[in-house]
Amino acid sequence: MPANGGALSSTAPEAPLPDKEVDLGTWYDEVLKRAELIDVRYGVKGFVVYRPNAMRIVKRIYEMFEGELESGGHLPMLLPLVIPMANFRRETEHVKGFEDQVFYITEAGEKPLDEKLVVRPTSETAIYPMLSLWIHSYSDLPLRLYQSVAVYRHETKATRPLLRGREFLWIETHDAFADEVGAKSQIMDDLQVAKKVYDELGLAFLVVEREPYDKFPGAESSYAYDALLPNGNVLQIATTHYLGDHFTKAFDVTFVDRDGNRRNPRSTCFGIGISRTLAALIMTHGDKYGLVLPFGLSVHDVVIVPIPHKGIVEDVMAKARQLEDKLRAAGFNVYLDDSEDTPGDKFYHWDMLGVPARIEIGRREVEGKFVTLYRRDERTREKVKDEDLQDRLHALSKEILNNIRDRAWERLRNSISDAASRDDIERLAGEGRIIRANFCGRDECAQEIKEKTGYEVRGRRVDVEEKPDGNCAWCGRPASRVVYMAKAY
Amino acid sequence: MPANGGALSSTAPEAPLPDKEVDLGTWYDEVLKRAELIDVRYGVKGFVVYRPNAMRIVKRIYEMFEGELESGGHLPMLLPLVIPMANFRRETEHVKGFEDQVFYITEAGEKPLDEKLVVRPTSETAIYPMLSLWIHSYSDLPLRLYQSVAVYRHETKATRPLLRGREFLWIETHDAFADEVGAKSQIMDDLQVAKKVYDELGLAFLVVEREPYDKFPGAESSYAYDALLPNGNVLQIATTHYLGDHFTKAFDVTFVDRDGNRRNPRSTCFGIGISRTLAALIMTHGDKYGLVLPFGLSVHDVVIVPIPHKGIVEDVMAKARQLEDKLRAAGFNVYLDDSEDTPGDKFYHWDMLGVPARIEIGRREVEGKFVTLYRRDERTREKVKDEDLQDRLHALSKEILNNIRDRAWERLRNSISDAASRDDIERLAGEGRIIRANFCGRDECAQEIKEKTGYEVRGRRVDVEEKPDGNCAWCGRPASRVVYMAKAY
Structure with missing residues (x-):
């Protein structure tokens, strides 16, 4: 623990933040600044500084994903930052997708x-020459590798901290399989990894298969997690790709199968946007008072705020210290804020940082052998008997996660409207809704929708089977799928 | 766990490695290759690939250091990879030290x-402009920050994997204090952090204060951990620097003290070479059969190798599985190697990866209700009764660490010889010894020693007080200190 327990260095409470549904841009800039998450004053466009309050969450998100990936057989590795030009140019479609960036x-x-x-900008062209050295026989497959790194893309669009930067943090996996069945099954495993972690973060998402014209450069098919932002836009936070044999062919990766034939493995890659996951976490749960986080993500899970009154200062402090020891011994990440700030200042600070539970102890609490327990997600208080506190905190930890996750899913479900016609699509796009519609699958339609409404066809859901029951809502031709359309960040 | 449990993909046992004391270069190249640690075939000079067997150890070393740093009040952060030219040029001495690289x-x-x-190449010129934005008052100090990143230096000397690369992994701290006392006390804390982790890794080291002409560019004083390599050279694995107010002045970092005066904080930085620590770990403990590692560092702590004989195959496998379950439940990182390789192949593989403990189970072990326990550090076997196994493994874990650490310290102590004269220095340098000698402290002497013998004056010890009892062994002038001289990697 730092000396100041992660308190904000500037302690004066300020006015609440604007409503994020009304002015997301200002809300976001202010919360990054006031919670001391990201500093945008570094002086190089698209590059930001991750301050400790952000970096602690980033480290935890990395741990969660790495843990899941390793349980699924992925091994950590680290490739160089730099890629020789000759390698970079070996997969044509891929290089075309990135060379401007x-x-x-x-x-x-x-x-x-x-x-x-x-x-x-991504490491396919770094890893495949190595795979050609490492893979020889069917017994070398499947091979599942990942690395946790920053990648670099010279974005020409407006950059935004965590959402779109020229440097961003991610995990990339690079997996190879003897056949398509193995590779496609990995895609489903990747989606499960993301689901498990996003569930633990309380995030809601659409899992969609991207349309053919909207794939990762060099991929045969791409699947993505889209999170909903408070302004109605969606944000891609993770994508997994089936690469077929495009890369293994381009880089001469071969293996000898059980029958003695030399073949190209099928491969996949999975990109998990850590910076974007942090952005989604901030925006999904945050409110006018700052961050809202589940247990395990904030700087502390529980902060104790003593409220000393004349004549009972020592008793209040004694109870606070005793509780701190007891909760720490029980494994809680607890912090006793005994600084000289006023209780009001402390409430403001710990709210801003998203500390999920706060224990307030004053005269009544000492005399009545109870504590006042405040939960950040609902901003409500309850009395808890001293002897029940640990059990209550364990229960609260689950309640808060479930509550913020349910809220996120409810908002997502309520944001989706069905469109049966071109008029519906144009009207719902004007209202900022996510649109579900029957769709013909043609690139031309998607292009036209983008031009007329700014909306993108994000793809068809993978987690739920949805069959079209009419014609394409845009062009009236026969529909082959049900797709979701949204404005993408 | 991966499907193959981290086994080597190429399974044929090969001849033992050369003796590392005789041919360190070949031994090192071979162990990096055979244990699948580092791949040097990436194709860009000075850049290598960390394979899973190395990256797992790297992650663990990072965790150990980050844990110690955070206990001491350091907070994680992340600065951009890139530094604007204008900032890079603001501390003259510093930029001169790095601009060729x-x-x-x-x-x-x-x-x-x-x-x-x-x-x-290091991040002083990235962080100080931010510190000038973050530090305003004495209440903002001390500020202790760290980041775990790769840094980049265009080395013109011959590069060697992990030892000297153009990309290498490290941790850098950047700390600011109200006064010199606070900063200097941090230097001592930094040295303790390193000591604690190096003790856990079983490494031996000299902790020295560098001579004035051998400091980090921009530092007032520098302190270093030098590890001994098997060829008698020393390798700097960590350094902490007192920067005075050089950087805070150059970058206008100021704070208002308790008396209302505006002042420049004193600052420190601490660079922990993670790549080099891995190199020292490999070289210090390894032998002709590969890596030797303490518990907690290898892919597994305990590997069970069943040795099935006709008629008792099922009993052997049943006992092996039972043990695996029991040890896993008891918290051991255990792996049952039930692959189709021969026991000899398995022994070779797990030896190469440095798995500290191996349990062999055959007919005798089943019938006699015991196991044969092999320890990698000594390559010896003992019988352990089934019911004593867990206790024995706990004890063995400590024994192995103590044993390899004691061996390392013994080698280091035995490598040091006292020199009383120029002849002594030249003779001992010819023998590849580390030299301890009275020294005048003059740059000219150090330069001459370097020219005549190839040896560097590495500095005076910090952990032990040593007072000179004669004149400078090189020039005969009055000595002001006792220094250590060695050939540096």
């Missing part, structure tokens, strides 16, 4: 390099 | 950038 290292020590180096 | 990003999407960007 890559940063190049061209000099060192004021002298030009012999060969300029690509700063990784 | 920095990589520059100059292009993106095939177009030149408006301002070229420095790829971080």
Whole structure:
């Protein structure tokens, strides 16, 4: 624990934040600043500083995903930041998808390099030459690897902290399989990994298969997690891709199968946006008073705030210290805020940081052998008998997660409307709704919808089977699928 | 767990490695390759791939250091990879120390950038502009921050995996204090953090204060951990620096003290070489059969190898499975190797990966209700009754760590010889010894020693007080200190 327990250094309470549903941009900028999450004043466009309050959450999100990936047989590795030009150019479709966006290292020590180096925008072209050295036989497969790194893309769109940066944090997996069945089953496993962690973070999401014209460069099919932002837009937070043999062919990765034939493995990759997951976590649960977080994500799970009154200061402090010891011994991440700030200042600070549970102890609590327990998600207080506190905190931990997750899902479900016609689509797009509609599957329709409404066809759901029961809502041709349309961040 | 339990993909036992004291270079290259730690075939000089067997250890070393740093009040943060040129140039001495070595990003999407960007060689010039925004008052101090990142230096010397690369992994702290006393006390805390983790890794080290002409660019004083390599060279694995107010002045970092005066904080930084710590771990403990690791570092702590004989196969496997379940339930990182490889192949593999304990189960073990327990550090076997196994493993875990640490310290102590004269220094340098000698402290002497013997004056010990009892062993002038001289990697 730091000396100041993660308290904000500037302690004066300020006015509440604006309503995030009304002015998401200001709300977001203010919460990043006031909760000391991200500093945008670094001075290089698209690059931000992760302050401790953000980095602690980032580390926890990494741990959660890495734990799940490793349980599923993924092994950690680390590839260099730089990719030689010759390798970068070996998969044509892929390089076309990225070449406008890559940063190049061209000099060192004021002298030009012999060969300029690509700063990784993603690592397919770094890993596949290695896979060709590592994979020889069917017994080397499946091979499941991941790395937790930052990647670099020279975004020309407006950048926004965590949402769209020129440097962002992610996990990328690179997996190879003897056949398509193994690879496609991995795609489903990847989706489960994401679901498990997003459930623990209380996030709601649409899991969709992207339309063919909207895939990762070099992929045969792409599946994505889209989270809902408070302004009605959706944000892609994770994607997994079936790459077929595009990359294994381009990079000469082969294995000898059980029958002695040399073949190209099928491969997949899974990109988990850690920066974006943090953004979704902040925006989904936060309110006018700052962050709202489940247990395990905030700087502390429980903060004790003594409210000393004349004549009973020592008893209040004694009870606070005793509780702190007891809860710490019971495994809670607890902090006794005995700083000289006023209780009001403390409430403001710990609310802003999203500490899920707060225990207030004053005269009544000492005399009555109870505590006042405040829950951040609902901003409500309850009395809890001293002897029941631990059980109540354990229960509250689950209640808060369930509550914020239920709220997130309810908002998502309530944001979806069915469209049966072009008029419906245009009207619902105007209202900022997520649209569900029968769809023909043609690129032309998707393009037209984008031009006319700004909406993107995000794809068909993977987690629920939905069959079209009419014609394409846009063009009236026969529909082959039910898709979701939304404005993407 | 991966499907293959971290086994090597190529299973044929090979000849033992050369003796590391005789041919360290070949031993090291072979162990990196055979234990599948590092792949040097990436194709960009100075950049290597960390394979899962290395990355697991790297992650564990990071965890150990981060845990210690956080207990001491350090908070995690993350600064961008890139540093604007203008900031990089603000501390003159510092920039001079690095400018020959920095990589520059100059292009993106095939177009030149408006301002070229420095790829971080270390992050002082990234963090200090932020500190000037974050620090205002004495109540903001002390501030202790760290980040776990890769840094980039265009080394012109020969590169070697983990030892000297153009990309290497480290932790850097950046701390600020109201006064020199606070900062200097942090230096001692940093040394304790390193000691605690290196003790857990079983490493031996000299802790020295570097001589004035051998400091980090921009530092007032520098303290380093030097580990001993099997060829008699020393390797700097961590350094902590007192920066005085050089950086806080150059970057206008100020605070208002309790008396209302505006002052520059004193600052420190601590660089922990994670890649180099891994190299020291490999080289210090390894032997002709591969890695030797304490519990908690290898892919598994305990591997069970069944040795089935005709007629008793089922009993052997039943006992092996039962033990696996029992040990896992007791919290051991255990793996039952029931692959189709021969026991000999399995022994070779798990030896190579440094698995500290191996349990062998055959006919005798089933019938006699005991197991054969093999310890990797000594390559010896003992019989352990089934009911004593858990206790024995707990004890063995401590024994192995103590044993490999004692061996490391013994080698280090035995490598040091006292020199009383120039002849002594030249002779002992010829023998590859670490030299302890009275020293005048003059740069000229150190330069001459380097030229004549290839040895560097590494500094005076910090952990032990040593007073000179004669004149400088090199020049005969009055000695002001006792120093250690060695050939540095």
